[in-house]
Every structure is written in C-alpha cells, then in structure tokens.
Amino acid sequence: MDTDIRDEIDRSFGDGPAHPPLEQQLAAGRGAVRRRRGVAAVAACAAVAVLGASYALATSGTSPDTRGVVATDPTTPPTSAEPVWEDDTPIRYVDGELQIRAGVVVHEHVENPYGYAPPRTSDGLDLTYEGQRQWILAELKGGGFGYSSSVPSNGWADFDAWLADQVDGAVPGDDGWPATVELAADGRVVAAPGAEIVQRTDDPRLGDSFASARTPTGAAVVTVQGETRSYFVVWRVIDGKLDVITTPPRDVVGATFDELLTYARAQYASGEGLR
Incomplete structure (x- = not known):
C-alpha cells in the first residue's frame, strides 16, 4: 500500500516538549541573573x-x-x-x-x-x-x-x-523604588502613603537565609498611586529597622500571589535571593 511520505514525516515529530513551569518562566523573565545586592x-x-x-x-x-x-x-x-x-x-x-x-x-x-x-x-x-x-x-x-x-x-x-x-553610600532602602510599605510606631508594617496593599502575608516562610527565627517578616503585592502595575515586595524588621526588597513590576504580571511566594522561597533556598 502506498504511503504519502509527507504523512510519515509529520508523524515522526511528536507534540513537542511541555511548557516550562511558572517558576522557570519567572526566573527567565528576570534574565536568569544573580540577585545579590552590591557589585557582581x-x-x-x-x-x-x-x-x-x-x-x-x-x-x-x-x-x-x-x-x-x-x-x-x-x-x-x-x-x-x-x-x-x-x-x-x-x-x-x-x-x-x-x-x-x-x-x-x-x-x-x-x-x-x-x-x-x-x-x-x-x-x-x-x-x-x-x-x-x-x-x-x-x-x-x-x-x-x-x-x-x-x-x-x-x-x-x-x-x-x-x-x-x-x-x-546611600542608606538601605534608598534604591530608587517607590515607597510601598513602612514601619508604624507600634511596630506594624503598613502601606506607605499613596500605596495600597492588595495581598499580604506576615509568614512568608522565606527561610533562614532571609531572616533568622522570630524576626518579623512579610510579603505583599502593593499598588502605588500613579503606577500602572503592581509591585511584589518582601520585608524583614531587624533591630527596629524595616528592610524592604522590591521586585520589578514586570515580574508580577500574570503571576498569582502564591506563585510569587513560591518563586521567592526558591530564590532564598538557593542562596540567590531577590537582590
């Protein structure tokens, strides 16, 4: 029986690889770069x-x-x-x-x-x-x-x-990002003026490489007045000072809060972090 050679060629190619998981896409979106603060x-x-x-x-x-x-x-x-x-x-x-x-x-x-x-x-x-x-x-x-x-x-x-x-030699936090959260007088982390916390957790579970046990930490998706996209931030309070780490707005688009947390946990577990 004659077989069309074009059909045989078509069947020789599979459906192709599955799409990579979101964590890989997020990592690729950030250019697969190290997140260390300071010089590289x-x-x-x-x-x-x-x-x-x-x-x-x-x-x-x-x-x-x-x-x-x-x-x-x-x-x-x-x-x-x-x-x-x-x-x-x-x-x-x-x-x-x-x-x-x-x-x-x-x-x-x-x-x-x-x-x-x-x-x-x-x-x-x-x-x-x-x-x-x-x-x-x-x-x-x-x-x-x-x-x-x-x-x-x-x-x-x-x-x-x-x-x-x-x-x-600017002080920590003077990094050019808009103000998203701040430390209130009673020790709570709240939205900064002109910002709104959309989602948050005060137990982000980012591991010891991010903060030691009993250190107040948190994570949130925040909108800022005048900005068209949201920011994903994580924070820690050390010796009464708030340290906020901000990711570019482009990394938040299309990702759920849980997916952003999963990515952040993987970054700190690997030792790379978000800076």
Whole structure:
C-alpha cells in the first residue's frame, strides 16, 4: 500500500516538549541573573602606557549622546606601539582617558561621578558587552584602575539609583523604588502613603537565609498611586529597622500571589535571593 511520505514525516515529530513551569518562566523573565545586592564583579588592572588609542573613546560629561553608541575598531590596524586588549574587560584607561572596547554598546555614560581632581578620574556606564547588560563604576587612580559592576535591576530601580548608591553610600532602602510599605510606631508594617496593599502575608516562610527565627517578616503585592502595575515586595524588621526588597513590576504580571511566594522561597533556598 502506498504511503504519502509527507504523512510519515509529520508523524515522526511528536507534540513537542511541555511548557516550562511558572517558576522557570519567572526566573527567565528576570534574565536568569544573580540577585545579590552590591557589585557582581571587581576587576583590577595595571595601567597601560600608550602612544595612541586603538579603539573609540567615550565622550565626556553626563552624556545622553552616548546612548546606544557602539565602539568600533579603527579604520587602520594598530601599530606595534599601540596597546592591545589583553584581558576580557569592556573598558580600560589609556594615558588617563577612558576607552571602550570594540563592539560594546554604551547606553549611558556619566563622567567622573566621584568628582575626583585630575589625574584621578571615574566613570559610570550602563553598557552591553557580549550580549550582557552591565552597570559599571570605574576608577583611575594610583597608576592603575579598577571597576565594579552589577546586573541591572539587581536591587535598584534604574542605573541612576545604582550609581548614586555606589557613589554616595546611600542608606538601605534608598534604591530608587517607590515607597510601598513602612514601619508604624507600634511596630506594624503598613502601606506607605499613596500605596495600597492588595495581598499580604506576615509568614512568608522565606527561610533562614532571609531572616533568622522570630524576626518579623512579610510579603505583599502593593499598588502605588500613579503606577500602572503592581509591585511584589518582601520585608524583614531587624533591630527596629524595616528592610524592604522590591521586585520589578514586570515580574508580577500574570503571576498569582502564591506563585510569587513560591518563586521567592526558591530564590532564598538557593542562596540567590531577590537582590
């Protein structure tokens, strides 16, 4: 009996894999990044003597004109006197000036956020290198340079909030997110002015990595006046001070409160957390 070869091919393919569970989708939605507050990497490099620059230089000042700029190779090959990139860093200082590696996309550049006097200097950059978005704070000092970096939204609302926190040493909670909850005089955690708690629990069961036993903790979905989407927050009260951790609104869309709690528990059980 003749068989249509197209039917045989169609039957050889199954129905395909099942959709991943929501916890995986939430994790992927956050870019599968670590949630640690503070810097993600520190690189210390020796200063490089140079007779010429082989890659495009970043512009000076707080520079909106650098948004989306891609550093490119020079039109002529470097000479033997020009330095080559000997490590895997997206930026470097050459002869006292910042250089951006070829192919790096600069979304925002703030020159000298520390306000150092020459020859010291510093630079804050929101950039993409090899497909990875990074927030970087670099310093040139003492004959060498170093930089710290963080994954975007790793506890801060935006690049400006992160940079201000790194430069000014802002107090915990000054992270650029809107106020969602606050500590009342009687010790209760209540909605902040202009905010409304939609759902909450005072027993989120986030584990010892989040807070020790008998530490007041909680979690809630909160709306904020003027905002179109809700926030998922978790909190702990340590030595009479409220520490609130906020997740981006995009992570709340389409998820139930129980699903958000399940994701948070998994994050703290793994040691990653939500920052």
